[in-house]
Amino acid sequence: MDRRIELARAGDEVAFGELFGPLRGELHAHCYRMLGSDHDAEDCVQETLVRAWSSLQRFEGDSVRPWLYKIATNRCLTLIERRGRRELPTDLSAPSTEAVWIEPYPSARMAWTAQLTPEARVLALEGVELAFVASLQQLSALQRAVLLLRDVLAFAASEVAELLDTTVAAVNSALQRARKVVGSAPTQxxxxxxxxxxxxxxxxxxxxxxxxxxxxxxxxxxxxxxxxxxxxxxxxxxxxxxxxxxxxxxxxxxxxxxxxxxxxxxxxxxxxxxxxxxxxxxxxxxxxxxxxxxxxxxxxxxxxxxxxxxxxxxxxxxx
Structure with a gap:
C-alpha cells in the first residue's frame, strides 16, 4: 500500500494533497462532462475531496483513483436527479425560458492533460467538446456515467460495475444504448x-x-x-x-x-x-x-x- 495513504489516514494533510492533488484536474473534467456545468463540477470536486478525507479510514485498496471516481460519480448522479439535465437552445424542440443551460468550460482547466500521451490528451479534449457534452445530457444519468467511465476514462466493465454498484451485464447494456444516442460524429x-x-x-x-x-x-x-x-x-x-x-x-x-x-x-x-x-x-x-x-x-x-x-x-x- 502507498505509504501516503497510511499517513493521510493518520491526519497528514500534506500526504492527502500528494495523493489527491494530481487527480483533481481529471476529476473536474469528469464532473463537467456529467453535469454540463463548470460551477457544479467545482462544487462536486470539493465535496468529493471532503468526503474522501472524512472516509479515508474505510478505504481498502492500493489505488485511490477508482475510489475517488466512485465518490465523484455518485455525487454527480445525485445532482442530476435533483437538478435535471442541462440544454443548449438548439437541442430544444421548442424555445423554453425555463431550461437550464450548459456552461462553457475554460480550456485552462485542461492543463493537466499536458502530462498525458498525445493520444490520451486528444481523447481528454474530445471529452469536453461542447457537442459531446451536450449529447451526454440527452442520456439517462446511468448511461452517462457508464459511457464516460468506459469510453473516456477506459475503466473495464467489471470496474465500472463495482464503481456503480451494478452488474457487468447492466453496464454493457447501458453502454450500447448510450453509444447509439451519442453517435460518432467527427470531433473538433x-x-x-x-x-x-x-x-x-x-x-x-x-x-x-x-x-x-x-x-x-x-x-x-x-x-x-x-x-x-x-x-x-x-x-x-x-x-x-x-x-x-x-x-x-x-x-x-x-x-x-x-x-x-x-x-x-x-x-x-x-x-x-x-x-x-x-x-x-x-x-x-x-x-x-x-x-x-x-x-x-x-x-x-x-x-x-x-x-x-x-x-x-x-x-x-x-x-
Missing part, C-alpha cells in the same frame, strides 16, 4: 488537426476581422449553409446563412465590436466586447464548431465569466 480535435494550426489561426483572424469591420457578408461567407447560431440563456436560435444574416443585420451589427481570441472546451473561441459608454464591455463568449474549413455553429454564451477564460473585463477604445 480531428477537424483542428486536419486544418492545421496556420489555417485555424487564419480562419479565426477572418472571423474576428469581419465582426470588428461590421461586414455581414464576410461573416456569413465563413459559415456552412446549415450553420446554427445561438445565445444562451436566450432560448431562440438561428439557422442557415440567410437566417443568421438577417439576425446579425437586425441586431448585433448595429453596434461596434472587438473580439479577443481564447479557447473553451478545447475549441476556437472569442471573448466579444461591445462599445458602450466609451469603452468595450463584455457581451458574450463565442464558441465555434468547425466542419472542415467552415464554421458550422456559433454558441455565444451571454453570461460567461470572462475572468475564468483569462479575458479582460473591459477594453480601451484603442487596442
Amino acid at each position: 480535435q480531428a477537424t483542428l488537426a486536419s486544418l492545421g494550426e496556420a489555417a485555424t489561426r487564419e480562419l479565426g483572424r477572418r472571423y474576428l476581422s469581419a465582426w470588428e469591420a461590421g461586414d455581414v457578408e464576410a461573416i456569413v461567407s465563413l459559415l456552412t449553409e446549415d450553420a446554427k447560431y445561438s445565445m444562451p440563456p436566450l432560448p431562440v436560435w438561428f439557422e442557415g446563412v440567410d437566417g443568421i444574416r438577417g439576425f446579425l443585420l437586425d441586431g448585433p451589427l448595429k453596434q461596434q465590436w472587438k473580439f479577443v481570441p481564447c479557447q473553451a472546451n478545447g475549441q476556437l473561441a472569442f471573448g466579444t466586447y461591445m462599445l458602450e459608454d466609451g469603452r468595450y464591455v463584455p457581451k458574450g463568449l463565442d464558441l465555434l464548431a468547425l466542419r472542415g474549413p467552415a464554421i458550422a455553429e456559433v454558441v455565444s454564451f451571454l453570461e460567461a465569466d470572462f475572468a475564468e477564460f483569462g479575458l479582460p473585463l473591459s477594453l480601451p477604445l484603442l487596442r
Whole structure:
C-alpha cells in the first residue's frame, strides 16, 4: 500500500494533497462532462475531496483513483436527479425560458492533460467538446456515467460495475444504448488537426476581422449553409446563412465590436466586447464548431465569466 495513504489516514494533510492533488484536474473534467456545468463540477470536486478525507479510514485498496471516481460519480448522479439535465437552445424542440443551460468550460482547466500521451490528451479534449457534452445530457444519468467511465476514462466493465454498484451485464447494456444516442460524429480535435494550426489561426483572424469591420457578408461567407447560431440563456436560435444574416443585420451589427481570441472546451473561441459608454464591455463568449474549413455553429454564451477564460473585463477604445 502507498505509504501516503497510511499517513493521510493518520491526519497528514500534506500526504492527502500528494495523493489527491494530481487527480483533481481529471476529476473536474469528469464532473463537467456529467453535469454540463463548470460551477457544479467545482462544487462536486470539493465535496468529493471532503468526503474522501472524512472516509479515508474505510478505504481498502492500493489505488485511490477508482475510489475517488466512485465518490465523484455518485455525487454527480445525485445532482442530476435533483437538478435535471442541462440544454443548449438548439437541442430544444421548442424555445423554453425555463431550461437550464450548459456552461462553457475554460480550456485552462485542461492543463493537466499536458502530462498525458498525445493520444490520451486528444481523447481528454474530445471529452469536453461542447457537442459531446451536450449529447451526454440527452442520456439517462446511468448511461452517462457508464459511457464516460468506459469510453473516456477506459475503466473495464467489471470496474465500472463495482464503481456503480451494478452488474457487468447492466453496464454493457447501458453502454450500447448510450453509444447509439451519442453517435460518432467527427470531433473538433480531428477537424483542428486536419486544418492545421496556420489555417485555424487564419480562419479565426477572418472571423474576428469581419465582426470588428461590421461586414455581414464576410461573416456569413465563413459559415456552412446549415450553420446554427445561438445565445444562451436566450432560448431562440438561428439557422442557415440567410437566417443568421438577417439576425446579425437586425441586431448585433448595429453596434461596434472587438473580439479577443481564447479557447473553451478545447475549441476556437472569442471573448466579444461591445462599445458602450466609451469603452468595450463584455457581451458574450463565442464558441465555434468547425466542419472542415467552415464554421458550422456559433454558441455565444451571454453570461460567461470572462475572468475564468483569462479575458479582460473591459477594453480601451484603442487596442
